[in-house]
Amino acid sequence: MSKMNHANRIPRAKGIDMAAFYTPKECKRKAQHIVFSAENERIVEEFITILDMKEKFREHDVSIPNKVVMFGPPGTGKTLTASYLAQRLELPLVMVRLDALIHSHLGETGSNVRKLFEYARLNPCVLFLDEFDAIGRTRESNDEVKEMARVVNTLLQCMDEFEGDSILVAATNLETQLDHAIWRRFDTKMTYTMPDEGSRRLYISKLVGSFEQESRLEDYICERLAGCSYADVEQIVLKAKRKAIIGSSALHKQLISDAYEEYRPRVMQG
Known part of the structure; x- marks a missing residue:
């Protein structure tokens, strides 16, 4: 499917695209200079190995990881990691900034969240949610607490139902402010620091x-x-x-x- 066809099927918010689409080839170019810490390299390689052995894990009735959260200062490689995963898994990268997803009418924000996850269910991809704390931490800090709580509940439900061949990757600079219920949904966690x-x-x-x-x-x-x-x-x-x-x-x-x-x-x- 062409880039244009994918883009047209991804929901929009506030009159702008909520997501950008990158092919595995484009991801390879973006991630060509990536440098991992020893621990993150181990995590990534194990994650990819498990996905390459799906059938064996299913035989043993062991769940397969499909949700990754990355946290650390800006500019330390989180976005590049999403590109690297897309390249290695030969999946397109769908990059979403959650602050662009939030609509002035919060009911539409929840709808946008559901549409994104539905897109990922139907179209195998690496769904990358950048600025993840824009939703994950607003349940307690937004003036419209009840409405934002509904958005977070929608996100939790979508994460619980997330299955298929897509991978969910989220990035935040504010991991301590993420909702604990959301934090627990991620089966893979990666810490990023400034380069030594x-x-x-x-x-x-x-x-x-x-x-x-x-x-x-x-x-x-x-x-x-x-x-x-x-x-x-x-x-x-x-x-x-x-x-x-x-x-x-x-x-x-x-x-x-x-x-x-x-x-x-x-x-x-x-």
Whole structure:
């Protein structure tokens, strides 16, 4: 099915698309530089292995995981993980921002939630719910508590009934504020942190690739970008590459420094 046909069948809210659709090929390109922590790599590989052995698990009457929640600071690889899973499972990625799903008429929000899960039931995909706390935490903080409680109950019901060949992936930066009942519905949980030196160095090496560079530049970049998220590292290296291409030069320290000062990342101390 074409991208347009998929997009037309995904519900809309507030006059804008609630979801973006990506093919497995597009996901492969997006996730080509992903770097996992050792624990998250183990979780992902085990998750994929289980899905490849569905029949054996069914023989033993052991449930198959199909719901993943990822939590941690922005820019640490949660969205890339959803793309990576879609690529490895050869499923399209349907990316939804839940803050875009919430309608001023809350009854429509619950309806939108049901339509999304119905879409995933009929169309095997990785259903990625970004900003998941937009619904999961509003039951206690929204002025219209009762109405939002109904939305959360709808979400819980949809999660309980979620089956078939689709995978549900949710991401949040505010895991402590998620409703406990929702939290319990996820069979797989992944923690994301800012990259340590080893992870940062590996990611920088992937980003720089075969681009012409001065000696020991990657050591300098790794030190200069300490405390940056993966997303910040990517943007700074890409900005420096553009400067090198414009100036017909190799990648060098001054370009990295200039890109850093222009981008002005929010660095995590300590």
